[in-house]
Amino acid sequence: xxxxxxxxxxxxxxxxxxxxxxxxxxxxxxxxxxxxxxxxxxxxxxxxxxxxxxxxxxxxxxxxxxxxxxxxxxxxxxxxxxxxxxxxxxxxxxxxxxxxxxxxxxxxxxxxxxxxxxxxxxxxxxxxxxxxxxxxxxxxxxxxxxxxxxxxxxxxxxxxxxxxxxxxxxxxxxxxxxxxxxxxxxxxxxxxxxxxxxxxxxxxxxxxxxxxxxxxxxxxxxxxxxxxxxxxxxxxxxxxxxxxxxxxxxxxxxxxxxxxxxxxxxxxxxxxxxxxxxxxxxxxxxxxxxxxxxxxxxxxxxxxxxxxxxxxxxxxxxxxxxxxxxxxxxxxxxxxxxxxxxxxxxxxxxxxxxxxxxxxxxxxxxxxxxxxxxxxxxxxxxxxxxxxxxxxxxxxxxxxxxxxxxxxxxxxxxxxxxxxxxxxxxxxxxxxxxxxxxxxxx
Amino acid sequence: xxxxxxxxxxxxxxxxxxxxxxxxxxxxxxxxxxxxxxxxxxxxxxxxxxxxxxxxxxxxxxxxxxxxxxxxxxxxxxxxxxxxxxxxxxxxxxxxxxxxxxxxxxxxxxxxxxxxxxxxxxxxxxxxxxxxxxxxxxxxxxxxxxxxxxxxxxxxxxxxxxxxxxxxxxxxxxxxxxxxxxxxxxxxxxxxxxxxxxxxxxxxxxxxxxxxxxxxxxxxxxxxxxxxxxxxxxxxxxxxxxxxxxxxxxxxxxxxxxxxxxxxxxxxxxxxxxxxxxxxxxxxxxxxxxxxxxxxxxxxxxxxxxxxxxxxxx
Amino acid sequence: xxxxxxxxxxxxxxxxxxxxxxxxxxxxxxxxxxxxxxxxxxxxxxxxxxxxxxxxxxxxxxxxxxxxxxxxxxxxxxxxxxxxxxxxxxxxxxxxxxxxxxxxxxxxxxxxxxxxxxxxxxxxxxxxxxxxxxxxxxxxxxxxxxxxxxxxxxxxxxxxxxxxxxxxxxxxxxxxxxxxxx
Numbered sequence: 061x062x063x064x065x066x067x068x069x070x071x072x073x074x075x076x077x078x079x080x081x082x083x084x085x086x087x088x089x090x091x092x093x094x095x096x097x098x099x100x101x102x103x104x105x106x107x108x109x110x111x112x113x114x115x116x117x118x119x120x121x122x123x124x125x126x127x128x129x130x131x132x133x134x135x136x137x138x139x140x141x142x143x144x145x146x147x148x149x150x151x152x153x154x155x156x157x158x159x160x161x162x163x164x165x166x167x168x169x170x171x172x173x174x175x176x177x178x179x180x181x182x183x184x185x186x187x188x189x190x191x192x193x194x195x196x197x198x199x200x201x202x203x204x205x206x207x208x209x210x211x212x213x214x215x216x217x218x219x220x221x222x223x224x225x226x227x228x229x230x231x232x233x234x235x236x237x238x239x240x241x242x243x244x245x246x247x248x249x250x251x252x253x254x255x256x257x258x259x260x261x262x263x264x265x266x267x268x269x270x271x272x273x274x275x276x277x278x279x280x281x282x283x284x285x286x287x288x289x290x291x292x293x294x295x296x297x298x299x300x301x302x303x304x305x306x307x308x309x310x311x312x313x314x315x316x317x318x319x320x321x322x323x324x325x326x327x328x329x330x331x332x333x334x335x336x337x338x339x340x341x342x343x344x345x346x347x348x349x350x351x352x353x354x355x356x357x358x359x360x361x362x363x364x365x366x367x368x369x370x371x372x373x374x375x376x377x378x379x380x381x382x383x384x385x386x387x388x389x390x391x392x393x394x395x396x397x398x399x400x401x402x403x404x405x406x407x408x409x410x411x412x413x414x415x416x417x418x419x420x421x422x423x424x425x426x427x428x429x430x431x432x433x434x435x436x437x438x439x440x441x442x443x444x445x446x447x448x449x450x451x452x453x454x455x456x457x458x459x460x461x462x463x464x465x466x467x468x469x470x471x472x473x474x475x476x477x478x479x480x481x482x483x484x485x486x487x488x489x490x491x492x493x494x495x496x497x498x499x500x501x502x
Numbered sequence: 503x504x505x506x507x508x509x510x511x512x513x514x515x516x517x518x519x520x521x522x523x524x525x526x527x528x529x530x531x532x533x534x535x536x537x538x539x540x541x542x543x544x545x546x547x548x549x550x551x552x553x554x555x556x557x558x559x560x561x562x563x564x565x566x567x568x569x570x571x572x573x574x575x576x577x578x579x580x581x582x583x584x585x586x587x588x589x590x591x592x593x594x595x596x597x598x599x600x601x602x603x604x605x606x607x608x609x610x611x612x613x614x615x616x617x618x619x620x621x622x623x624x625x626x627x628x629x630x631x632x633x634x635x636x637x638x639x640x641x642x643x644x645x646x647x648x649x650x651x652x653x654x655x656x657x658x659x660x661x662x663x664x665x666x667x668x669x670x671x672x673x674x675x676x677x678x679x680x681x682x683x684x685x686x687x688x689x690x691x692x693x694x695x696x697x698x699x700x701x702x703x704x705x706x707x708x709x710x711x712x713x714x715x716x717x718x719x720x721x722x723x724x725x726x727x728x729x730x731x732x733x734x735x736x737x738x739x740x741x742x743x744x745x746x747x748x749x750x751x752x753x754x755x756x757x758x759x760x761x762x763x764x765x766x767x768x769x770x771x772x773x774x775x776x777x778x779x780x781x782x783x784x785x786x787x788x789x790x791x792x793x794x795x796x797x798x799x800x801x802x803x804x805x806x807x808x809x810x811x812x813x814x815x816x
Numbered sequence: 817x818x819x820x821x822x823x824x825x826x827x828x829x830x831x832x833x834x835x836x837x838x839x840x841x842x843x844x845x846x847x848x849x850x851x852x853x854x855x856x857x858x859x860x861x862x863x864x865x866x867x868x869x870x871x872x873x874x875x876x877x878x879x880x881x882x883x884x885x886x887x888x889x890x891x892x893x894x895x896x897x898x899x900x901x902x903x904x905x906x907x908x909x910x911x912x913x914x915x916x917x918x919x920x921x922x923x924x925x926x927x928x929x930x931x932x933x934x935x936x937x938x939x940x941x942x943x944x945x946x947x948x949x950x951x952x953x954x955x956x957x958x959x960x961x962x963x964x965x966x967x968x969x970x971x972x973x974x975x976x977x978x979x980x981x982x983x984x985x986x987x988x989x990x991x992x993x994x995x996x997x998x
Binding site: 527534540 | 890903907936939
Binding site for chain 2: 256260374
């Protein structure tokens with residue numbers, strides 16, 4: 061049945077404008093878009109004062125299936141994505157077995173069909189992510205991989221990365237690089253600096269990331285391939301990427317919400333939910349990351365959603381795995397700490413979380429057009445709620461943001477016209493506000 | 503809340519100077535008890551104190567056990583080989599099991615920084631940190647402070663050098679906190695590879711030349727050098743380390759004539775400290791051991807003798 | 817709880833006379849100062865013991881050894897307190913074996929302090945005998961303990977407090993009864 065989104069502020073990341081427009085969705089399309097629309101046979105959903113963005117895409121998440129279904133499954137992960145406002149996710153290939161061959165990619169795509177959120181798999185760049193031999197990249201592309209990455213690990217050999225970049229050019233496939241010199245970072249548990257000295261934890265210096273960023277940029281320039289730097293975390297990395305872009309290197313970059321909202325100070329309590337890779341960095345690094353977002357050096361915000369079981373995280377700091385379950389907090393964190401503080405406008409949020417991610421992995425352009433596919437994320441900027449971990453759809457409850465009071469929660473996620481998630485919206489067919497529902501097999 | 507004001511002792515960083523002085527003041531009458539023929543007082547009768555040591559240690563564990571026994575408590579000691587931690591029961595489960603069996607206090611030494619904090623969060627029992635990773639070893643620093651105070655009459659204004667592998671030393675960190683809070687001037691002396699980054703921000707000075715670092719100091723606290731640091735490439739050889747940083751009679755000459763020499767033990771004889779200095783007149787290494795028992799008795803008194811309810815319901 | 821002074825039981829002169837009489841009684845009963853030692857229970861038992869030792873020195877011309885006992889570690893009520901009391905040093909720089917120990921305290925009330933002091937003494941050695949001298953006995957014993965030498969018997973009610981003030985600690989000499997102000 062068609063429905064009418066009334067009173068929303070529609071965000072156009074291409075034209076860089078925000079307009080109050082009513083949106084009629086019929087089937088899987090945006091049927092009409094105009095102020096003061098009337099549609100007698102449509103259900104009316106009031107979204108006064110809410111921003112309607114093109115459907116967000118998470119460029120970087122770990123769905124853990126196949127192999128670690130206790131941490132997350134593709135089904136629970138995509139439900140978490142829908143709850144978090146995402147209309148598509150790019151899933152990393154460090155599964156068990158790794159996504160370095162066609163059957164695993166096909167399995168992931170098949171599993172995703174049971175849910176409603178499209179999953180775009182990333183194939184491993186090298187066999188087994190060992191950083192030695194190229195995967196059968198052509199096969200992976202044919203199976204549906206949208207990018208290549210050994211994420212979880214870095215490719216330590218420059219020669220191997222060079223060949224990966226060269227080979228990927230054949231398919232115009234982006235190579236997503238996890239930049240970490242694993243010799244420098246070995247045994248490290250947090251950012252190296254004053255805090256690591258005081259807390260007594262071995263540190264990972266910023267240089268461990270920057271030496272690989274510098275190296276990868278040189279190789280991207282040399283090969284002319286498309287490089288995307290995952291989870292940028294240091295000021296030095298931002299500077300290197302900025303300079304490379306100025307020289308015309310085909311590089312893009314992403315940053316996570318937790319690297320923007322927390323510093324290494326958060327590790328003081330030894331809460332393992334603050335243990336991530338790359339680690340939370342210093343105040344100066346965060347400042348540079350925000351600047352990099354503003355001036356376009358950093359193209360996208362991606363969650364690096366990394367769920368783990370409670371047992372795995374409730375151990376000594378050095379034994380805990382790295383990662384934050386981030387799909388369901390990304391949007392409100394960005395809204396509360398970047399939009400409300402004036403670092404980013406809603407248009408820029410749409411650019412960093414919808415338009416650019418789609419471009420980077422070669423998906424159809426994310427905008428809201430009459431006649432276009434209806435992929436929408438509706439955000440209520442005035443809705444202020446605490447983060448309640450028990451309500452996560454993700455199996456992973458590992459987040460340092462539990463209890464944080466945030467504004468800017470997603471209240472509707474629309475995927476190809478279907479409402480994948482809605483919460484706290486008034487629908488004309490019922491007299492009271494409907495509670496949240498998640499579509500898709502339960 | 504008991505007078506000490508804390509449920510656990512996890513480190514010196516979170517203590518105020520008056521709280522540190524309270525522990526040191528309380529250790530004095532405890533030392534008197536150690537001098538008696540009957541080394542026992544009934545103060546902690548009926549309390550159970552468990553030592554849970556994930557790292558081998560004879561000295562610290564025995565010191566804690568004796569302290570507990572001299573205070574009249576019952577003790578249980580558990581040594582856990584590291585491998586069984588990773589294969590078997592988790593730290594949290596082990597600790598919870600011990601607590602429900604009636605332990606009032608758990609003294610933990612662990613190679614993982616933050617392990618005592620994890621226990622303090624999970625348990626109602628008092629947790630005492632006997633050394634966690636490279637983070638803190640608060641009772642060692644307390645007994646060092648006690649020894650210095652006893653020999654020098656006070657701490658404020660003294661020049662104290664900490665010599666050796668500061669980067670990996672929890673003893674160094676706890677000492678830095680204690681000494682700076684009580685007003686001493688702290689100098690770190692060691693090669694750049696063994697000094698942690700940005701440590702000057704704690705209000706200490708860093709020296710790589712012993713001639714400058716040890717000049718006119720009142721106290722030298724010598725740290726153990728661990729051989730695996732050499733294997734990790736942090737200094738070229740034991741020989742070079744001993745030449746440049748090993749404390750011997752020659753190096754002592756630049757310090758004050760009444761300089762006090764401390765070492766947390768166990769000593770690598772002839773490596774970080776020469777036998778002559780270790781056994782010489784400046785050394786208070788043996789007294790440190792006695793003082794260690796007194797300080798730990800004081801700590802157990804302050805943590806365990808208050809009312810049960812009142813300590814928790816702060 | 818606010819306390820107000822109800823009455824003065826002894827003034828400075830009264831204390832002096834009481835201590836003089838106690839000193840004479842001690843000497844009479846132990847037939848001199850051989851093997852005699854005085855041990856003051858912290859806090860105010862200490863200046864009292866010192867004064868008694870001073871009086872004995874005036875009378876007999878000999879110095880009796882003086883010790884200081886802190887009984888905090890032996891209290892039976894530590895787990896009931898909301899705070900842990902400050903411990904001060906015990907200083908008994910002589911052997912107790914075969915000695916006649918006179919324990920000195922300012923007030924005896926329930927008797928528990930003296931019980932703790934006896935336990936402490938036993939840990940320090942094996943005296944020939946132990947006797948107790950107090951400035952004030954206020955009754956309400958909870959243990960079978962009685963003083964051998966008493967300055968003054970003062971019947972009190974449970975709510976009242978007997979406060980002994982000593983020049984050395986409080987700046988003046990007097991014994992007062994206090995009660996909670998309504």
